[in-house]
Amino acid sequence: MRVFALLLMAPMIAFAEDTxxxxxPYVPSPQSVVSDMLKLAEVGPQDFVIDLGSGDGRIVRTAALVFGARGFGVEIKDPLVRQSNAAAAREGIADRVKFIKADLFKTDISQATVLTMYLLPDTVNLLRDKLLAELRPGTRVLSHDYPLSGWIPEKYVQMDLEDKVKISGVTTTLIYLYVVPAKVEGRWQATLPDGTATLSLRQQITRVSGTARYRGKDVPLEDVKLRGERLSFRMAGRELAGRVSGAAIEGDAGAWSAQRVK
Ligand SMILES: C[S@@+](CC[C@H](N)C(=O)[O-])C[C@H]1O[C@@H](n2cnc3c(N)ncnc32)[C@H](O)[C@@H]1O
Structure with a gap:
């Protein structure tokens, strides 16, 4: 079917549990969008890129060919998987990328440092919790055209492309970049140069708010920001920033630290 927009309205069909x-549907991203997505995420040789629903493999192949990354694509249609692996072999990048026939919903994505997708809007949102649960903090997630609801993008770009008219009926093209946040919800015991504080943090994906018990008083945490593993806030007039690593926060320049309270 030529018009992707109509397909977007079709219900997703699962005939049986294993289907x-x-x-x-297979609709390749225009090559210029592929390049823009990878540039927006600043993909480089240190990255491992996973494309969910990889079509002819162009996103992962471009990531390897142009940006020196490694990665894999997961695709349900066997001929597209074979075509992608054959193209990677011709291009001399088969040692760095591969394409596998698998259901993207059941694929282990924990290896990604960059995850890309060009999928139906409902699917993108069905995947949101899987992305947040399986991807490491700091992983960049790129979605072509459709946003993840409730997750504030780090950046997005909008452009008009004639190529998109035959796909979606309009020229509008959007690329959303998200960064997987560390999990900070809960209580933390902070050690500061002049004493201790108990931080109570609430988290809704990237939005964090909270209070601290500090010098016998409850004080609000202000201007709390979380980007990947990086947390910063103001508490009683002082700026605190650091890196969240599992159950610990390491303050910048070792100035403070915090441990999760069980
Ligand atoms: C819109 S195309 C995107 C292709 C490629 N990512 C790109 O941007 O050029 C979506 C692809 O997802 C594949 N797909 C759909 N459902 C899938 C599933 N459950 N598991 C794996 N691939 C799937 C389709 O076969 C199709 O090739």
Whole structure:
């Protein structure tokens, strides 16, 4: 079917438990969008890129060919998987990228440092909790055209592309960049140069708020920001920033630290 927009309205069909959900028809991203997505995420040789529903493999292949990354694509249609692996072999990048026939909903994505997708809007949102649960903090997530609801993008770009008219009926193209946040919800015991504080943090994906018990008083945490593993806030007039690593926060320049309270 030529018009992707109509397909977007089609219900996702799972005929039986083992039949993969159709996450979207095969509609390749225009090559210029592929380049823009990878540039927006600042993909480089240190990255491992996973494309969910990889079509002809162009996102992962471009990540390897142009940006020196490694990665894999997961695709449900066997001919597209074979085509992608054959293209990677021709391009001399088969040692760095591979394409596998699998259901994207059941694929282990924990290896990604960059995850890309061009899928139906409903699918993108069905995947949101999997992305937050499986991807490491700091992983960049790129979605072509459709946002993840409730997750504030780090950046997004909008452009008009003639190529998109035959796909979606309009020229509008959007790329959303998200950064997987560390998990900070809960209580933390902080050690500061002049004493201790108990931080109580609430988290809704990237939005964090909270209070601290400090010098016998409850004080609000102000201007709390969380980007990947990086947490910063103001408490009683002082700026605190650091890196969250599992159950610990290491303050910048070793100036403070915190441990999660069980
Ligand atoms: C819109 S295309 C995107 C192709 C490629 N990512 C790109 O941007 O050029 C979506 C792809 O997802 C594949 N797909 C759909 N449901 C899938 C599933 N459950 N598991 C794996 N791949 C799936 C389709 O076969 C199709 O090739």
């Amino acid at each position: 993969p959900v159709n996450a979207g």
